[in-house]
Amino acid sequence: MAKQLRCADIVPGCDYTAWAExxxxxxxxxxxxxxxxxxxxxxxxxxxxxxxSAVEEV
Ligand SMILES: [Zn+2]
Structure with a gap:
């Protein structure tokens, strides 16, 4: 399992996605x-x- 965060969930319109262990x-x-x-x-x-609250398990 890893963690992912789409910046767009916090800042609408941003296409950055962070991904880490x-x-x-x-x-x-x-x-x-x-x-x-x-x-x-x-x-x-x-x-x-x-x-x-926006972090997803991937
Ligand atoms: Zn951003």
Whole structure:
């Protein structure tokens, strides 16, 4: 099992998909993407919660 997150579930229109073996790795990818692509410097608890609820097992 791996974890996948479609950024479009959080930021409509974004075609980025993060994929990792663990939720920790996935969060790192998502944080890096959020910063570089969306200018989100700080992942607030609210954003982190959205990310967690959008994670899918693949
Ligand atoms: Zn995105």
């Amino acid at each position: 663990t939720e920790e790795e996935l969060m790192e990818l998502v944080v890096a993407h959020a910063r570089s692509a969306h200018g989100i410097e700080e992942v607030t608890p609210e954003i982190a919660e959205k990310v967690r």
